[in-house]
Every structure is written in C-alpha cells, then in structure tokens.
Amino acid sequence: MKKYNVAILGATGAVGQEFLRLIEERNFPFAELKLLASKRSAGKIINFMGKDYTVEEATDASFEGVQIALFAGGAASKQFAPAAVKAGAVVIDNSSAFRMDPEVPLVVPEVNPEAIKEHKGIIANPNCSTIIMMMAVKPLRDLSKIKRIVVSTYQAVSGGGKEAMAELEQQVDDIVAGKEPVANILPGAKFPKHYQIAFNLIPQIDVFYDNLYTKEEMKMVNET
Template sequence: MKKYNVAILGATGAVGQEFLNLIEERNFPFAELKLLASKRSAGKKIQFMGKEYTVEEATDASFEGVDIALFAGGAASKTFAPAAVKAGAVVIDNSSAFRMDPEVPLVVPEVNPEAIASHKGIIANPNCSTIIMVMALKPLYDVSKIKRIVVSTYQAVSGGGKEAMAELEEQVKAINEGREVVANILPGASLAKHYQIAFNLIPQIDVFKENLYTKEEMKMIDETKKIMSDDSLRITATTVRVPVYRSHAESVNVEFEDEISVEKAREVLAAFPGVTLTDNPDEQVYPMPLETSGKDDVEVGRIRKDYSIDNGLNFWVCGDQIRKGAALNALQIAEYMIEHDMF
C-alpha cells in the first residue's frame, strides 16, 4: 500500500493526541510524520510507535513534502491552511474557519462522502455535536425527508480542551476537601465570566449571537443543513456543558414528512455504518457517556414516538466527541480519499 507523509497541526492538544492514537490503532499508512504546534509547545518530545518525535513550531514552510495535513483546530487553521495547500497538501481541518465556506466541503464520510470530490485543497470537519447528530439523522432521513429538528445537547468538558477537564477535576477535589472552588475556564476562557462546572450545568457553549443563540447552537443549525444538502430543514438547538469528562449526549426530536415506526427506525439505525443501536428499555439499556467514551461508533437509544405531533420521533444519542466528533472523522476522510485514489 502506498504511504503518505502526514503532518498534525496541534499535535500536543487533546485532538492531536487522539490523531496519534487512531493512526496507530487503524494502521494508517504514513511514511513520515511531522508534529506541529505553537511556539510555546515546540521542542516537546512525544513517543509514538517506538520512535521519539520532536514537536516543531508551525510555520508556512512546515508543509513542504506533506501529503495530508490534519489540523486539530483553533485559530492556527486560517493562518496555515493556505500555506499547506500551496505546498501541495490536502488539509482536513477541525476548526470552524472553513465549515460554511461554499468552496469547502463539510464532510461526515458515512453521510456525504460524495462532497469530498469537490475539494480545492481544504476539507472541513464539522462541529463535534453536529457530527454526532447527523450520524443518527442520515439513516432516518433516507427513509423519510425530515421537516424539523429540535436538539438539546449535554456536552462533556473535554469539548473545552484539556484545561477544562483539569478544572473539573480540581473543582471536585476542592469541594471534597472543603476548599474554595476556582473557575477560570468555562463557559470559555476568553469570556468575561466563568462558572463552576462541578455539580453544575452551564447553558452556554461559545459566545452569544445577536439572535440570542450561542455560536455552538448556530453551528449545529447551519452545518446540519450543509451536510444534509437541505436548506429547507427547520432546526432549533440548545447546547449545554455538563460535568462529564468525555463523550457528548444529545436529546433529539425529529418531525418527518411521513410516519416512521419505532421498529423501522431501530432497523435502519442498526444497519448504518458507524452507529450502534443501544436501545432496550426493558433491560435499562441506553447510550451513556461513560459507555461511549473511547469508542468509534455513535450510539442511539430511547427511540420512541412523539405523540404531540404527526410523524414525530424522539431519540437519545451519545458519541465520543474527541474520536468520532473530531479526530476519527477527519482520519476517516483521509482513509476514504486513499481508498478512492483521490490524492
């Protein structure tokens, strides 16, 4: 099998580390590997597959000879993506920088792989909560067109980075030891106010827009329409940070043009690649963050009719947002391109 030169931008962060885990787990065909980060992280040593790598400071010149550039996300994407493309690399980007650019495909490989072919050097990875939802929506949409979606998310602190995870851990320790709780990270380190997340819920992820929705909520709305190629979809979202380390959960209510029975929904979801049906109320079996953390599949359960409308279903979906919601989805895009000789 042909091997490819790979660069990971943001290699020291949570998503960058997950890229490395998945490259090894999935036996991804890399020849050379370049680990890139900010000046602050440059010089760090990372052991990977029996070899020591030194993290390099990312510059415009970092992408010479690179075939696949996996960007973990953040402001660096806009800075370095054009340079990577100019050097001949295909950029698969986890940031929000290019997602709604009409020239950039927004891809979940199980849902809209055909969009990859239109890329001009950059392919955008959707928002983690969007990926998890559309994985469950797509097999249902293929049975009956969706009219309306109401989604509420329960998003793990790891979506806020390693610092948010560390803060949750420290806050729990402080409470148990009777010390003062310090909050410096959530709902966002750059925001004016921060709240305790331990034993709390924060109904804000990212900044508020003029329409009173948060940026995270609007990402789910706009990105879902683009991925599903359906601007007629009516979607409303509420996104909430919860004191869970890893794996997002979502409560989804869907109205279809035609009736879909619970049995049919279970059938098509169970058959869809990347989805595991976890739905047995009699045995108290349903998806949970603890059970989905570290797993590749999105799990769907609590499927039931919505008796308040015609042709409505409710379901509950959980997925590891660092894996399928970020690093895995990006790597699957690269794997699809390799399989279909698109480099």
C-alpha cells in the same frame, strides 16, 4: 499499500493526541510523521508507536513534502492552511474556520463521502454535535422528508481543551478537600464571569446571538 507523509498541527493538544491515537488504532499507512504546534510547545518529545518525535514550531515552511495535514483546530487553521495547500498537502481541518466556506466541502464520511472529490486542498468537518446527529438523521432523511429537529446536547468539558479539563480536575480535588473551587475557564475566555463546572452543568456554550441562540446552537443549524 501506499504510505503518506502526514503532519498534525496542534499535536500536543487534546484533539491532536486523539489524531495520534486513531492513527495507531487504525494502522493508518504513514511514511513520515511531522508533529507541529505553537512556539510554546516546540521541543517537546512525544513517544508514538515506539518512536520519539520532537514537536516542531509550525511555520509556513512546515508542510513541504507533506501529503496529508490534519489540523486539530483553533486560529492556526486560517493561518497555516493556505501554506499547506500551496505546498501540495490536503488539509483536513477540525476547526470551524472553513465550515461555511462554499469552496470547502463539509464532510461526514458516513453521510456525504462523495463531497470529498470537490475539495480544492481543504476538507472541513462539522462540529462534534452535528456529526453525531447527522449519523442518525441521514438514514431517516433517505426514507422521508424531515420537517423539524429538536436537539439537546450534553457536552464534555474536553470540548474546552486541556485547560478546561485541568480546571475540572482541580475543582473536584478542591471540593473533596473542603476548599472553595476557583473558576477561570468556562464558559469561555470572552465572558466577564466564569462558572464552576465540577458537579455542574452550564446551560450555555459560546456567546449568544441576537436571536437568543448561542453560537454553538447556530453551528448545528447552519452546518446541518
């Protein structure tokens, strides 16, 4: 079986850690593995499949010799994807950076795997809610035209990253201890006010558009 040189950009974050878990679970055939992150996380040691890997700071030169680059998301996708492609890697991007780019195939393997062949170095995947919905909608669409879809999502705090998960844990600890919980993270950094997430639901993800749908809701419409 052919083995590939793989890089993970954002290896220390929640999504990067999930990439590692899946590589091990599925026994993905990698020859070399390069773990990349921001300057702040560079130097950390991650033990993976019995071997210690040192996290490197991501630069344009990080992708030399890499064949598959898994991007865990965030602003780094736009910054480093061109360099990775130029170095000869195929970028599989988990962020929203390229989802609406007509030159980049938007792929759910169980729905439109044939689109992968159209890639020009970058393959995008939809957001998590769209992927899950498409898995159910695709076989229905194969049988009959779909006129309308009504969606309700109940999304995990993990979607807000490590900081949001840490704040949830801290708020639970504070409430159990009889302290007033502090909210600094959700629904997001752009908001003037943040809300307690522990034992709570926040009926908003990301900013509102002029049509009164949120950015997250419109992602589902546009990506679908």
